[in-house]
Amino acid sequence: MAGDNRPLKVKIENVVKKFATRRGEMVALNGVSLDIKENEFVSVVGPSGCGKSTLLNIIAGLAEPTEGHVYVDGQEVTEPGPDRGVVFQQYALFPWLTVEDNVKFGLSLKGVKDKEAKKLVEKYLKMVDLEGFAKSYPKELSGGMKQRVAIARAYAVNPKVLLMDEPFGALDAQTRTQLQSELLVTWEKEQKTCFFITHDVEEAVILSQRVVIMSARPGRIKEIVDIDIPYPRDQETKLTSEFLKYKNHIWEQVYREYLEVRK
Amino acid sequence: MSVQKRNKPNFIDLIPNPVWMIISLVTAFLLWTLISVSEKGGVVFATPWEVVEKLIAKGSDGTLWPHIGFSLFRVITGFLIGFVVSIPVAFLMGWYQPIRNVLEPWIQFIRNIPPLAYIPLIIVGAGVGEQAKVIVIFIASFLVMVVTIYQGVLNVDTTLIKAARVLGAKDRNIFIRVVIPASTPFILTGARLGLSSALTTLVAAELTGASKGLGMMIQKASGYYDMATVLLGIFIIGIIGISMEKFVQFLERRLTGWQETIGR
Ligand SMILES: Nc1ncnc2c1ncn2[C@@H]1O[C@H](COP(=O)(O)OP(=O)(O)OP(=O)(O)O)[C@@H](O)[C@H]1O
Ligand SMILES: [Mg+2]
Numbered sequence: 001m002a003g004d005n006r007p008l009k010v011k012i013e014n015v016v017k018k019f020a021t022r023r024g025e026m027v028a029l030n031g032v033s034l035d036i037k038e039n040e041f042v043s044v045v046g047p048s049g050c051g052k053s054t055l056l057n058i059i060a061g062l063a064e065p066t067e068g069h070v071y072v073d074g075q076e077v078t079e080p081g082p083d084r085g086v087v088f089q090q091y092a093l094f095p096w097l098t099v100e101d102n103v104k105f106g107l108s109l110k111g112v113k114d115k116e117a118k119k120l121v122e123k124y125l126k127m128v129d130l131e132g133f134a135k136s137y138p139k140e141l142s143g144g145m146k147q148r149v150a151i152a153r154a155y156a157v158n159p160k161v162l163l164m165d166e167p168f169g170a171l172d173a174q175t176r177t178q179l180q181s182e183l184l185v186t187w188e189k190e191q192k193t194c195f196f197i198t199h200d201v202e203e204a205v206i207l208s209q210r211v212v213i214m215s216a217r218p219g220r221i222k223e224i225v226d227i228d229i230p231y232p233r234d235q236e237t238k239l240t241s242e243f244l245k246y247k248n249h250i251w252e253q254v255y256r257e258y259l260e261v262r263k
Numbered sequence: 264m265s266v267q268k269r270n271k272p273n274f275i276d277l278i279p280n281p282v283w284m285i286i287s288l289v290t291a292f293l294l295w296t297l298i299s300v301s302e303k304g305g306v307v308f309a310t311p312w313e314v315v316e317k318l319i320a321k322g323s324d325g326t327l328w329p330h331i332g333f334s335l336f337r338v339i340t341g342f343l344i345g346f347v348v349s350i351p352v353a354f355l356m357g358w359y360q361p362i363r364n365v366l367e368p369w370i371q372f373i374r375n376i377p378p379l380a381y382i383p384l385i386i387v388g389a390g391v392g393e394q395a396k397v398i399v400i401f402i403a404s405f406l407v408m409v410v411t412i413y414q415g416v417l418n419v420d421t422t423l424i425k426a427a428r429v430l431g432a433k434d435r436n437i438f439i440r441v442v443i444p445a446s447t448p449f450i451l452t453g454a455r456l457g458l459s460s461a462l463t464t465l466v467a468a469e470l471t472g473a474s475k476g477l478g479m480m481i482q483k484a485s486g487y488y489d490m491a492t493v494l495l496g497i498f499i500i501g502i503i504g505i506s507m508e509k510f511v512q513f514l515e516r517r518l519t520g521w522q523e524t525i526g527r
Contacts, residue, residue, distance in 0.1 A: 062425055082431040092426035096444040096521045105440075106430035139523045157430060 009193040010036040010059065010161060015068035017054050028054045030218035031068070036161075039191040043204035044212045045250065047258045051219025052197045056165050059195060060086050072161060082106055085159035089166040091146040093138040099125070099149050100134040106157035124152035127186060144175035151183070161193045169199065177235060180206060188231055201251045205243060206233055213253045216261045225250055309491035314498070317491040331499060333475040334465055337393070338503075341400025342461040346454060348401075349408035353453075354442070356409070357416025367413075374406040379467045396468040396476075403464040404457035411456055415449020416442060448519045455511040462504050 017029040028051040036042050044052050057063035059070050061080040070077040072084065080086075093102050100121050107117040125131050128148035138146055147167055154162060168176045180203060187194060187207075198204050204211045208227055215222040227246055229237060237243055278286075296311055298304035309317075321327035356363040378399050389395040419442050427441045469478030477496045484492035 060429055062428065080425075080428040080431075082429075084429065086426070086429040088422055088426065090422050092420075092422040094423060094426075094441070094444070095523065096447070096519075105427070109431040109436060137521045139521065153430070 006037040006039060008035055009038040009040070009073065010034075010195070011069075011071040011074075012036075012055070012059070013069045013071070015055065015058060015065045015070065017051065017058065017063070018066045027218035029058075029065075030220050032219065032221055033068075034212065034221065034224075036193055036195065039193055040210065041187060041194040041196065041208045042210045042212060043196045043198055043208040044214060045198060045201055045204050045254050046214030046219070046222075047216045047254065047261045048199075049261070050214045050216035050257070052214060053165055054219070056086070056163050056195065056197055059161070060084055060163050062086075082110060082157045083159055084161045084163055085154035085157060087147070087150050087154050087162070087164040087167045089169045091138070091143070091150050093146055093149055093153075095138050097137075098134065099130060099136050099138070099141070102138070102149055103153045103156050106153065110157060120156050124156045125149075127155065127190075128152045128182070142175075143171050144179060147171065147179065148182075151186075155186075155190070155192075159192070161195065164194065164196045166197050166199060168203065176200075176203070181235060183207065184231075184233060201247055201254060202238065205229075205246045205250065206235075206238060211246075211250055213250060213257070215257045222257065223253055307490065309494050313491040314494050317495050321492075321495070329475045330477050330480045330496075331503075333473070334469070334477040334500075335503065337396045337400055337468065337476065338458075338461045338465050341397045341464075342404045342458055344397070345401045345403075345405035345408055345457055345461070349405050349412055349453065349457070350450065353409045353412035354416055354438075356413045357419075357442075363413075370406055370409060373402075374410060377467075378403045378464045379470075382467065382470075391472045396465075396473065399468040400461045400464050404461040407460045408453040408457040411453035412446060412449050415446040415453075418449070419445040448515070448522060451511060451515045451519065454514075455508060458507045458511065459504065462500065462507070466500070 012032060012034040015029055015032045016027070019026045019028055032051075032055060034042075044055070046052055054063065058065050059072075059077065061077045061084065077084075094105065097105065103121045103124055104117050107120060112120070121134070122131070125134055128151055130145060130148055130152070133141065133145065133149075138149070141149065147170075151167070168179050171179065184207060194207075196204070196207060205227055211225045211227060212221055213223045213225065214220065225246065229240070229242055229246075292311060295308065299308040299310040299313075318327070352366070356366055381402075382395075382399060385395050385398050389398055423441055423445060424437055427437050432440065465476075466478035466481070469476040470482060473479040477500055481493050481496035484490075484496070
């Protein structure tokens with residue numbers, strides 16, 4: 001964003017990722033560089049297979065780049081750590097733990113005392129509006145509720161960066177808009193650096209300060225769009241002409257990429 | 264006009280499960296009685312009252328209990344050793360590719376050989392004492408359990424492991440807090456299959472010569488055409504089997520209630 005002097009949080013530097021497959025080498029990411037500022041909300045859109053998840057995994061430390069580096073607060077990323085929280089599309093809750101114990105999982109690993117952990121769990125379950133379900137098991141929750149637990153779990157360890165890989169991808173449209181609004185409120189209240197992957201252009205625009213459009217084969221950044229719509233935003237924002245202008249532009253770019261892939 | 268289909272429960276749906284149990288028992292009992300009083304069937308099947316008489320006689324003079332005791336001891340010891348060994352082996356196989364590649368073909372190979380075939384090897388190696396029987400039961404139950412549990416370890420959802428790692432879990436935490444609980448259903452299924460194969464192998468193991476044991480009791484009685492004792496032995500083995508099964512099912516309900524289930 002213009003005139004933005006927030007400190008740099010995540011530096012992605014010339015990241016290349018190649019996979020060895022049976023049909024030879026496959027280049028998933030071909031020189032991706034991106035700077036993300038502190039408390040910035042960045043979304044990534046692009047056709048399926050363009051390397052969005054691969055990039056997220058590399059930032060998370062779950063995968064290693066073939067070339068290039070990722071730095072968080074100037075420190076090179078070499079392995080996963082609680083400074084980078086991840087929310088997965090498939091919720092990834094531990095089914096044998098109650099909602100409360102799921103949220104507590106990262107806290108106990110961090111060595112947070114039981115009493116304090118309990119308070120934090122309460123706080124974050126309240127944040128996602130699930131206080132009443134502390135003792136429930138994941139199988140007793142709907143998809144939207146599961147994803148709320150996963151978000152609470154990621155927030156509880158207080159990461160500097162929140163990485164989300166199509167977190168609302170498996171939800172119905174209504175639940176999805178509801179969780180978008182909740183995420184917006186949460187993000188405005190408790191600011192975090194967010195890296196958010198989605199297929200949904202509208203979702204990207206409503207949430208983000210910047211939208212990164214990726215192109216496929218091999219995965220590269222095609223365009224970065226600053227979304228100069230002031231916060232707080234809500235579902236009404238989706239009706240403004242500004243919003244539609246951004247949405248149409250990005251949608252067109254993504255659609256072109258999609259056609260490229262189809263060729 | 265809409266037609267509401269009333270789901271009127273019919274007569275069969277109204278019978279509660281315990282009543283079905285009784286119906287099933289009475290039917291079997293009648294069938295058994297019919298067969299045992301018939302000319303041909305009577306040669307094979309003693310009548311129910313003969314079996315009950317045998318039970319009372321052997322129970323009150325104390326000859327039955329050592330048979331049951333020895334058999335139970337062998338089954339449980341063999342099974343427990345198998346269980347304790349199979350868990351680390353299964354985890355090592357699931358965790359480390361080279362170990363898996365070397366062990367798996369052999370486990371699969373031996374698993375398909377009936378224990379009766381390799382009993383002579385064990386007798387030569389370990390004699391005809393308790394040890395040999397426990398070893399046979401151990402091998403049989405170990406093989407079944409290791410295969411089942413290791414499948415479970417392989418099937419642990421990798422997203423759960425990723426989720427744990429990004430929350431700060433290291434290998435040891437992942438093992439204790441993710442892999443073990445995620446594999447519990449398989450461990451319990453393994454235990455159930457292991458117990459059943461331990462029991463199956465028992466009779467074979469006791470054929471290696473034993474002075475006591477249900478398998479031996481059956482074996483000896485058949486030599487005298489004492490069909491009542493044979494049936495009694497078979498029943499007791501069946502009852503032990505079903506009790507062990509029920510016990511593991513109870514554990515499964517207690518320990519794996521968190522699983523998503525289809526229907527119900
Ligand atoms: N472990 C792997 N081994 C081989 N190829 C892989 C691996 N992981 C990803 N790829 C390939 O890398 C490319 C990028 O995958 P990635 O999952 O990052 O795409 P994506 O943009 O997240 O797609 P989607 O929108 O469908 O989730 C794909 O072509 C995929 O087949
Ligand atoms: Mg993806």
